[in-house]
Amino acid sequence: MLAEKQQQECSASSLQVATPGHKEMLNYGLGFFGVILVWTLVGTFLPYYYTDVAGVSAGVVGTLMLVARLFDGVTDLGMGTLVDRTRSKHGKARPWILWMGIPLGISTILLFSVPDFGNTGKIIYAYVTYILLILVYTAVSIPYKTLLGLMTQEPYGRSVLNIYTGVFTMLSTLAIMIFAQPVASAIGGKLGWTIVAVASGVIIMITSYIAFRSTKERVSASVVKTNDIIPFKVGLKALFTNKYWLIITLYCVIAYTLNALLAGAGLYYTSYILGNASYFSLVGLLLFLPTIICFFFMAKLVAKFGKRNIALTVSVIGILGPIVKLIDPSNVAVFLAGTAIQGFGLIPIIMFLYAMINDTAEYGEWKFGIRTEGLVNSAASFGMKVGAGLGGALIGWLLAFGGYVGGLDEQTASATTMILALNIYIPFVLAVLQTVLMWMYKLDEQYPQILADLNKKR
Incomplete structure (x- = not known):
């Protein structure tokens, strides 16, 4: 009994040593600032840039969003396998952050520089540059997400690390949503958006190097046998029998579809329903207001209640946001109040999601004896990409179905109805589904025992 107690104390001590300090967490979060900056710029403004600035039809944009994101999701699986097989003096995730930071910055600039090649030329350019960006983005984002699970295995330390990424995710998203449109508008035309993309590209280059x-x-280095390379087929089979990974991946699809609608369709709503595009910056701020407030005491709440219980609670609150908006969809104050309430549903995505994804790697190792952090993160990222693509596709397709024409001062009644559906009705359904999936995710209850069993085995 005494020997067993000493062994447990020794395991706990070793886990404590393997936890990064706050400075390292801060620099990791700073790297995430650049990654999310590009993600938010593309996810929020690219549909609007294509339809209202570059002059590409909404239907074409919708198809592009889905096709490119589905392709992106497939490349995620390949990238996850590459990360798991990478062996270098810098590790298996960090080298990719160093190698791909500059290419990501350049591809971001190219994406928002559509030339006047005629309608067909614009479409070809859009497909080529968007697919190029998602290839390079995948080669950076998958290693970043995998690195979180490789920096520490200690559950509270991993949660705190995810909170750091959440803070920088929030700051990065706010920076783009508040300043991108006003800056681009002030400069004017295509040049304005190209300048915004240049700034974002330079930032991702710098932050990637700092994080590396x-x-x-x-x-x-301390847990995984570095010479063991798990065959892709074996890893994939273990992945799809991992019930918690399946739940969290489906959650990613729903949550990122919702996020894409809130961001990508919001500018259309403020422009044509509220009558002032400048309100979009305020919408972006209010969406993140609950996260800003909760940040100051989130670590204590996690220690007391756990990630899942907090995520479930705020998801339930977030459902009320679209209901409030329905009171008077054209009233600015009502819409903004509903937006702030809806922002509670974003807290799990920003604060907990990457930690939850990496927790499923421990569950997979405990359940099946196979550990593949890269594949776990890339496959979950596939869900994010599918969700983001589906959200972007819905925006383009439904606007086209409603007869939306970019650049008009006033849209038809059917186009207005589609804008309402994209911002209120569909988000309500998605918020309910998101909450149900979080209720089904109960890994937090098992995780301490799982970690104890793994440490004992090692």
Whole structure:
């Protein structure tokens, strides 16, 4: 009994040593700032840029969003396998952050620089540059997400690390949603959006280098046998029998579809329903207001109640947002109040999601004896990409179905109805589904025992 107690204390001590300090967490979060900056710029403004600035039809944009994101999701699986097979003196995730930071910055600039090639030329350019961007983005984002699970295995430390990424995710998203449209509008035309893309591209180059230099992979060095390469087929089979990974991946699809609608369709709503595009910056701020408030005491709440219970609670609150908006859809104050309430549903995505995804890697190792952090993160990222693509496709397709024409001062009644559906009705359904999936995710209850069993086995 005494020996067993000493062994448990020793395991706990080793886990404590394997936890990164706050400075390292800060630099990791800073790297995420650049990644999310590009993600938010593309997800929020690319549909609007194509339809209202570059002059590409809404229907074409909708198809492009879905096709490119589905392709993106497939490349995620390949990238996850590459990360798991990477062996270098810098680890298996960090090298990719160093290698791909500059290409991501360049591809971001190209994306928002559509030339006047005629309608067919614009469409070809849009497809080529968008697919290029998602290839490079995948080569950066998958290693970033995988690195979180490699920096520490200790559950509270991993949660705190995810909170750091949440803070920088929030700051990055706010920076784009508040400043991108006003800056681009002030400069004017295509040049304005190109300048915004240049700024974002330079930032991702800098933050990627900082994150590479300032972080350390611990789990791969101390836990995983570095010479073991798990066959893709074996890893994939274990993945699809991992019930918690399946739940969290489906959650990613729903949550990112919702997020794409709130961001990508919001500018259409403020322009044509509320009558002032400048309200979009305020909408962006209010969406993140609950996260800003909760940040200051989130670590204590996680320690007391756990990630899942907090995520479930705020998801239930978020359902009320679209209901409030329905009171008077054209009233600015009512819409903004509903937006702030709806923002509670974003807290799990920003604060907990990547930690939850990496927790499923421990569950998979405990259940099946196979550990594939890269594949776990890339496959969950596939869900995010599918969700983002589906959200973007819905925007383009429903606007086209409603007869939307970019650049008009006033849209038809059918187009207005589609804008309402994209911003209120569909988000309500998605918020309910998101909450149900979070209720089904109960890994937090098992995780301490899972970790104890894994440490005992090792």
